[in-house]
Amino acid sequence: MLDALLGRASLKERIDELEEKNERLRNRYEAESERRSEAATARQDAEERVNRLEDRIAQLEGELEQLEGDEAGLSVRRRERLRGSRLEAVVDRLASFHTGPEGALTAVLREDEGSETLAEEFDVDLETPLGDRAALVDEAAPCVLCLDDAGLIAAALEPPAMPDRALEDDSRVAWDDRFRFEREWFLPTGRYALALVRTDLFALGTYEDGDRVDYRGFESDVKGNHSKGGFSQARFERIRDDQIDDHLERCREALSERVDDGDRLYLAGQRGVVETLAEDASLEPAGTAAVDATGDPKSALEDAHRSFWTAEFRAF
Template sequence: MLDQLLGRAELKDRIEELEEENRHLERRTEAEEERRSEAARKRQEAEAEVNRLEDKVEGLEERIDRLSGTDDVEVSFRGTEILRDDRRDEVLARLASVSTDAEGALTAMVRDDVPDAVRDVLGERSALVRRAAPCLVCVDDAGLIAAALAPPTPPAPFVEWGGGFRIDRSWFAPVDPTWVALVRSDRFALGVYDGETVTPVDDIESDVQASHSKGGFSQARFERRRDQQIDEHLQRAREALEAHLGSDASESGAGDGDPTPPADADVVVLGEGTVLGRFTDLADRTATVDATGEPADALRSAVRDFWAVRLSLL
């Protein structure tokens, strides 16, 4: 009764409420500390895992470097040479003349993956084959001969052991007269290549503006006019090529000395990469070459470059 009169009962209730609220806050503080402690522990675990994974990645990268380095480990070509004309024929004849026992000479046409047979016989030097690919590999079981040749017209991939190397001259030079055309944006030359000599047959030169002079036409108009000149030149070149391909020696009445190949002869178109697409339907093969000068000279230069053979000594 006295507590109620003096207001002490209300104060005691308030004290109890505050004490309970204090205990609640203490529990929340303890829970928050536990959460912070748990978060710190998880953060430490995550940092340790990151460090572990980074170490693992670094180790894997080092391993990859070592493994990829096997392709380039301490090996280099014994020598390289570009073979043309008589030198090309001489080297091919030497390789073709090699004679071993029934399974003493390995010949392999390699484009992408190095065959197991080549790896087995060359060991770590098979890395050189990958560098030289696409190439024709010639290796004998005694290790006396180990060479790779890059044929201008390579066959499908194969691997073959035999008593000699498999050398087909048609992979390196035409065995029959072949049409060869050089196409550039301002000139065209057509000839016949028999594997030794280029005989010019036709040529076209067009006046195509090379640069825009100040004044006069705008740059855009100049570009349109130049593109039109190139289109007209390429159309004339295409018509000339079609006209020659549509005739053979029998139709023209030519004699034995006429260079015109038969109607089914191969057609090779060489020249600027930007214009070759206009002739792919007429050609058996196309290739980009950098041949300049007068049409006949440029054609001979293009033939010389295309049928050059890279020799790599393994």
């Protein structure tokens, strides 16, 4: 009665209505957050599996190409992933090749480029030296194609650090008396820095001709992918995302402090994390790669360095 006389009854009813509406909105927000968290967790799990299976996929693709090539009468003569001394030997052999003026073609092919690109944009006819095998070049991109006009050498390498050009004049296609490429596209040469980044780990090495001369690494306290109980999955994911953001900020600070101006920087690690850091305009990495490197920071960096400097080779 007193509440009604003082007008408080209607206010209480309004408060109850607003609280009920607020609860519905909160439940809707929690449900949406949980759906997004589940999607983010599933995406991260998938990225980790992709990193572990990349080498296996490349091997199976090579076997599939061989089978399809047998049916069509076309196949690459050789396909393998090269690293270390084996990669160096192949690069040196290609670099030692000499022929007559404009007898050696070097072409930097980007994703989705191939024989048609060379014919239409650069007036390069691959069918003359390669015949039907010219179609195999389309499957090799992105790559650096090395081909002589007699068809004696026809090979493609997908370098760890994909170049934007083949010559100093910014051309991606060049005819010369030798193949025009730089060793640093394929091999660890000169001074450079390579950073391994995961959601909970960072390791940075500075190298001289492949030998590490400086190192910094750390791990961050980041929660796992799933809540162990105690609060909602949505809240758990928000806390985890904040921890990852803090970790990435530490990574940026470490890179800005330890990477000297002029040093080439390569980023390797979890695909999503690498892409996030690569978008930072101040870093400008010379190359990136998704690699599966586990363990403590220093040993994981060694694995990442070895995996990064791996090139896929195809002989047509």
